[in-house]
Amino acid sequence: EMTNTEVGQPTTLAAEEMCKQPFVIGVAGGAASGKTTVCDMIIQQLHDQRVVLVNQDSFYHDLTDEELTRVHEYNFDHPDAFDTEQLLCAMEKLRHGQAVDIPNYDFKSYKNVFPARRIVTIRLQKELSVAVSCKYVEGRTIYHFKSSLLGVLDTDRRDLNWIVVNPSDVIILEGILIFHDPRIRELMNMKIFVDTDADVRLARRIRRDIVEKGRDIATVLDQYSKFVKPAFDDFILPTKKYADIIIPRGGDNHVAIDLIVQHIRTKLGQHDMSYLTCFSGSVYCIVVC
Numbered sequence: 109e110m111t112n113t114e115v116g117q118p119t120t121l122a123a124e125e126m127c128k129q130p131f132v133i134g135v136a137g138g139a140a141s142g143k144t145t146v147c148d149m150i151i152q153q154l155h156d157q158r159v160v161l162v163n164q165d166s167f168y169h170d171l172t173d174e175e176l177t178r179v180h181e182y183n184f185d186h187p188d189a190f191d192t193e194q195l196l197c198a199m200e201k202l203r204h205g206q207a208v209d210i211p212n213y214d215f216k217s218y219k220n221v222f223p224a225r226r227i228v229t230i231r232l233q234k235e236l237s238v239a240v241s242c243k244y245v246e247g248r249t250i251y252h253f254k255s256s257l258l259g260v261l262d263t264d265r266r267d268l269n270w271i272v273v274n275p276s277d278v279i280i281l282e283g284i285l286i287f288h289d290p291r292i293r294e295l296m297n298m299k300i301f302v303d304t305d306a307d308v309r310l311a312r313r314i315r316r317d318i319v320e321k322g323r324d325i326a327t328v329l330d331q332y333s334k335f336v337k338p339a340f341d342d343f344i345l346p347t348k349k350y351a352d353i354i355i356p357r358g359g360d361n362h363v364a365i366d367l368i369v370q371h372i373r374t375k376l377g378q379h380d381m382s383y384l385t386c387f388s389g390s391v392y393c394i395v396v397c
């Protein structure tokens with residue numbers, strides 16, 4: 109059931125309050141250390157903020173047919189396995205208020221699958237007021253933009269009138285090697301490293317890869333000793349020094365997660381996400397100033 113809400117007059121906010129960018133959090137750590145669990149807990153506790161989670165897995169390079177035939181020899185834990193340029197490009201777009209399509213990675217087919225999630229962080233631009241209307245479809249808010257704003261938000265899709273928008277206060281970047289490239293690190297306002305013992309990570313990985321990825325134990329152990337453990341020692345562990353916060357025991361560490369959420373809330377207050385108040389209540393508008 110769809111409802112349409114037409115907007116009232118656009119609200120005007122002071123220019124200096126507007127052109128703010130989302131708060132970017134990086135979450136790194138070994139595979140199966142509990143990164144996703146920690147991110148989910150942070151998102152849950154930030155229930156009144158708009159948060160988008162961008163997973164580094166979505167930026168795995170596509171495998172060639174030849175690589176696919178010998179997939180057990182492919183190192184998915186090496187920094188070169190990721191298309192970091194594409195991740196940078198996506199972040200750049202998000203920071204400039206354009207839409208990006210973030211695909212979901214399928215560990216079974218080794219491919220990124222579509223439909224992708226479309227993400228837009230609305231960064232408000234200069235001296236133009238544009239009203240939008242919105243409708244609700246399956247729990248999501250879909251905003252209707254005037255075409256002039258579409259040009260600002262989403263240069264590739266001028267033909268569309270309706271797009272799904274997730275304006276966000278917070279972007280969480282999660283992945284084993286998300287601290288590896290200095291250009292990505294520089295985008296982060298806060299860096300978290302989830303520190304979980306190797307035996308716990310391996311035990312969780314065996315269970316997860318068998319149950320969720322349909323792999324057998326011999327393959328999992330082989331991959332672990334050949335690629336996962338050496339890459340952790342050579343590439344992931346050395347990035348721990350960039351972390352602002354190290355969380356021992358991952359999602360079990362409620363105290364650490366509470367403190368992190370409190371800090372994010374404080375920072376968001378300073379960060380000024382006031383334009384998002386435009387989206388609350390019954391009047392929906394974007395003011396581009």
Ligand code: ADP
Nearest residue numbers: 138139140141142143144145312316358359360
């Ligand atoms: P990552 O994102 O670092 O790979 P996940 O959060 O997905 O790690 O956790 C990996 C696996 O371990 C998942 O199957 C998850 O359910 C399980 N797991 C995560 N944290 C805990 C925990 N504190 N206790 C028990 N199991 C956990």
Ligand code: C5P
Nearest residue numbers: 138139140165184185215218283284336
């Ligand atoms: O979610 P998590 O951080 O655990 O994902 C990273 C892990 O996924 C890496 O250790 C990598 O070996 C594994 N991986 C895989 N098969 C793929 C892609 C990644 O086993 N096709």
